[in-house]
Amino acid sequence: MSDQAASLRHPSATGNADADTLSAEVAGLIVQALNLEVAPTQIAPDQPLYGEGLGLDSIDILEIALVVSKKYGVQLRADSGENTRIFGSLRQLVDYIIAHRTK
Amino acid sequence: MIAYRAGVPVLVSQFLADAHRLMRSFPVCTHVLNACTDRYHFTVGLAAALATGRVSLLPSSQAPQTMQQLGAFAPDTICLTDETDVSMVLPRLLYRCQSPGASRDDVPATAAMRDVPRVDEAQLAAYVFTSGSTGTPLPYRKTFGPLLRCMREGARRLGLADGARWAILATVPPQHMYGFETSVLFALACGHALCAERPFYPADIAAALARLPRPRAFITTPVHLRALLGSGVEPPAVDLVVCSTAPLAQQLAAEAERRFDTRLLEIYGSTETGQIAIRRPTHTAEWQLWSGVSLELEAEGTRARGGHIEQPTLLPDVLEMTGPESFLLHGRVSDLVNIAGKRSSLAYLNHQLNSIPGVEDGAFFHAPEPCGSHTGVTRVAACVVAPALDAARLLEALRERIDAVFLPRPLLFVARLPRNDTGKLPLAALQSLAAQTKSAAPA
Numbered sequence: 001m002s003d004q005a006a007s008l009r010h011p012s013a014t015g016n017a018d019a020d021t022l023s024a025e026v027a028g029l030i031v032q033a034l035n036l037e038v039a040p041t042q043i044a045p046d047q048p049l050y051g052e053g054l055g056l057d058s059i060d061i062l063e064i065a066l067v068v069s070k071k072y073g074v075q076l077r078a079d080s081g082e083n084t085r086i087f088g089s090l091r092q093l094v095d096y097i098i099a100h101r102t103k
Numbered sequence: 104m105i106a107y108r109a110g111v112p113v114l115v116s117q118f119l120a121d122a123h124r125l126m127r128s129f130p131v132c133t134h135v136l137n138a139c140t141d142r143y144h145f146t147v148g149l150a151a152a153l154a155t156g157r158v159s160l161l162p163s164s165q166a167p168q169t170m171q172q173l174g175a176f177a178p179d180t181i182c183l184t185d186e187t188d189v190s191m192v193l194p195r196l197l198y199r200c201q202s203p204g205a206s207r208d209d210v211p212a213t214a215a216m217r218d219v220p221r222v223d224e225a226q227l228a229a230y231v232f233t234s235g236s237t238g239t240p241l242p243y244r245k246t247f248g249p250l251l252r253c254m255r256e257g258a259r260r261l262g263l264a265d266g267a268r269w270a271i272l273a274t275v276p277p278q279h280m281y282g283f284e285t286s287v288l289f290a291l292a293c294g295h296a297l298c299a300e301r302p303f304y305p306a307d308i309a310a311a312l313a314r315l316p317r318p319r320a321f322i323t324t325p326v327h328l329r330a331l332l333g334s335g336v337e338p339p340a341v342d343l344v345v346c347s348t349a350p351l352a353q354q355l356a357a358e359a360e361r362r363f364d365t366r367l368l369e370i371y372g373s374t375e376t377g378q379i380a381i382r383r384p385t386h387t388a389e390w391q392l393w394s395g396v397s398l399e400l401e402a403e404g405t406r407a408r409g410g411h412i413e414q415p416t417l418l419p420d421v422l423e424m425t426g427p428e429s430f431l432l433h434g435r436v437s438d439l440v441n442i443a444g445k446r447s448s449l450a451y452l453n454h455q456l457n458s459i460p461g462v463e464d465g466a467f468f469h470a471p472e473p474c475g476s477h478t479g480v481t482r483v484a485a486c487v488v489a490p491a492l493d494a495a496r497l498l499e500a501l502r503e504r505i506d507a508v509f510l511p512r513p514l515l516f517v518a519r520l521p522r523n524d525t526g527k528l529p530l531a532a533l534q535s536l537a538a539q540t541k542s543a544a545p546a
Contacts, residue, residue: 033477035512037494055498057507058303059443059480062330065304066477069334075306 023094026068030090033067034060045091061087068093073102105290106143107270108299110314113143116217118150123216125151128196134177136160136170136193137278139185143299144198145277146287148183149229153247154220159229161278163240163374164445164506167192172240173232224248231280233374233446243375244413253377253411254284254292256393260381261345261368263293263320269342270315272298273322274308279444280374281347285322295320305334318342321363325351326443326478332358333477340364347372348444350432352479356384371432374446375416376407380430392428400424404436419446440469440483442508449483455504456485459497464488464520467511468533484537485511486520515540 027040030049034056047053050061064087065076074097076086086096106113125147129135135152137159139145152159160173160180174180174193185198222228228247232240258264271289275282290297302311308331312321320343323331328346331338332355341363346356347370359367371390372378380390392398395410398418405422408415419441421433440447449467456465470484489497494514501510517540521532 035482037498037512037514051507052502055502055507055510057510059326059478059508062303062326063478063480066330066334069305075334075336076304077306077310078302078304 019094019098022097023090026094026097027090029067029071030064033063043090046089048089049087049093056087064093068097071103072097072100074100104268104296106146106297106299107315108143110311112296113299118143118147119219120216121147122150122154122220123218125198126155128199129155129157130181130194130196132157132179132181132194134158134160134180135196136162136173136180136182138162138165138182139198140276140301141185141198141299142273142277142286142297142301144185146291146297148198149287150220150291153222153226153228156226158227161229161231161280161283163232163279166503166506168504169232169240169506176230176240176242222247224251229283231283231374245377246413249411249413250284250288250377251292253393254288256411257284257370257378258289258293260391260393261320262343263289263295267318269295270298270317270319271295271322272300272302272308272312272315272319274301274303274327275322275324275348275444276301279348280377281370281372281444282322284372284378285345285347285370305331305336309336309338312341313339320345324348324444325355326480328359329355329479330477332362338362343368345370347378349441351384353384360385373416373419375414376412376418379407379410379412388431389425389429390432392430398422398424398430440467440509442482443480445506445508447505447509452483452485452505452509456487456501458504459489459492459500461492462487462489462497466520466528466533467509468528468530468537470512470537482512483509484513484515486515486517486533486536486540488517488519513537 023045027043031040043054049056068074086093104112105115105118135148135157137145137148139148149159162169162173171192180193182193182195183198184195224247226247227244228250229245230242231245232242263269271286273282273286277283277287286297289295298311300311302308312319319341321341322345325346342365344359344363344365344367346367351369356367366383369382369384370378371380379396380392382390393410396407396412397409399406403417405418406415407418419436419439423431423433425431438448438450440449452467456462465485465487467483467485470482498510515537517536520528521536522528
């Protein structure tokens with residue numbers, strides 16, 4: 001509980017074990033949900049998920065948004081109108097989940 | 104008013120001033136490839152093009168090869184864009200955002216900028232494109248008069264000609280024929296107001312709808328509808344839901360009517376024909392054809408003509424006429440692929456796959472339904488013989504040629520394809536090969 005509270009205060013902190021565990025878990029969810037042609041460990045933390053890089057498209061992103069909302073209670077929002085910013089990389093997605101998760 | 108941005112009205116006078124400013128900044132050109140992602144910017148671009156006799160090109164995708172081909176289609180094309188970071192092969196005109204309150208140092212709004220330009224009914228308004236089977240996008244002419252007539256009939260059928268000023272929010276891009284008609288042209292032709300944003304995430308869609316005054320209409324697709332209703336976000340009440348681009352499950356239609364507390368109408372149409380029929384799926388499976396449009400059974404399939412249809416078009420579906428103005432749909436002609444409203448054909452995808460250096464043989468096919476998909480989208484799969492290539496390089500080459508939604512999942516590398524004596528590839532043979540073959544994913 002206290003670890004999670006610390007993560008909430010420092011949403012961009014990435015070196016800690018919680019973020020690493022979550023990162024591996026989210027990578028697994030992505031590969032499983034999208035039936036992707038890569039292994040979860042092959043998704044580098046800073047590799048772009050959208051377009052070039054992992055090659056996800058907007059339907060994939062909607063699919064992940066739903067998986068993430070069910071698993072972590074996070075409703076993804078794109079206030080800037082940029083749908084894909086949260087999906088800039090696995091790290092950015094994980095940071096977003098850490099900052100907004102309710103379960 | 105003509106639009107809402109973040110729930111704030113944009114007045115017609117502002118729209119006219121923005122269009123007049125843009126008209127003055129057009130360089131010498133007769134075609135405008137309108138790539139604006141903001142629906143209001145797109146509409147200003149369309150109006151400015153119409154008013155100056157320029158033809159708008161509406162790209163079905165913004166893949167680099169498509170953009171290049173559209174540039175070749177009309178050599179004097181400029182690309183109107185509202186994104187600064189887009190790499191672009193065509194000469195570019197950047198839409199300058201002039202938000203209310205921003206300084207307008209260049210041109211003050213004058214009385215002349217409140218003039219509503221007249222547009223001739225015979226004017227060529229736009230070209231929309233479908234992907235041809237040979238790799239070159241096929242253009243379809245859209246003349247201003249027939250487009251307007253199509254919109255008036257559509258508004259009448261959808262209940263949008265009731266004298267009220269509707270606010271319209273759409274999850275489809277303005278360049279797609281369905282989005283072009285229902286979000287942009289309805290606003291221009293019927294005096295309704297479009298929503299500049301195209302919200303994407305379920306929570307954003309619900310918030311954007313809630314900000315709009317009533318009556319409000321929600322224009323969407325089965326993918327977005329399924330995602331919204333499955334997200335746990337409670338949608339606000341709206342006064343009309345319109346769905347198109349892919350078949351909508353009856354169950355989903357019923358749930359949408361219950362959760363949005365309104366009726367859901369489904370539109371049948373195509374890029375070539377525009378909207379031609381409508382139904383309320385919770386009441387009937389039968390489609391009602393629009394006035395003046397007729398369907399004729401021919402040797403190759405069903406052809407639509409008449410009414411606002413500018414070129415008689417072979418429909419991509421199997422139809423059964425149940426009356427002079429009603430029909431049932433019995434699925435797609437099998438070669439066609441429709442993923443989330445983006446259309447292609449297996450022939451086209453195969454052509455692109457086999458034109459990649461290093462590919463000796465290859466074929467796309469309909470993958471079995473994925474289990475557990477939340478969006479209900481089924482992808483296409485491909486088998487390929489390409490000993491000199493790896494998955495990453497092949498996918499990269501494909502991405503340059505086809506829209507990303509058609510990238511194969513799974514992509515299977517095989518020693519040879521199960522062609523029969525006549526060189527054909529039976530679907531069953533491909534699917535059984537796929538079941539035996541490990542996909543390109545490392546274990």
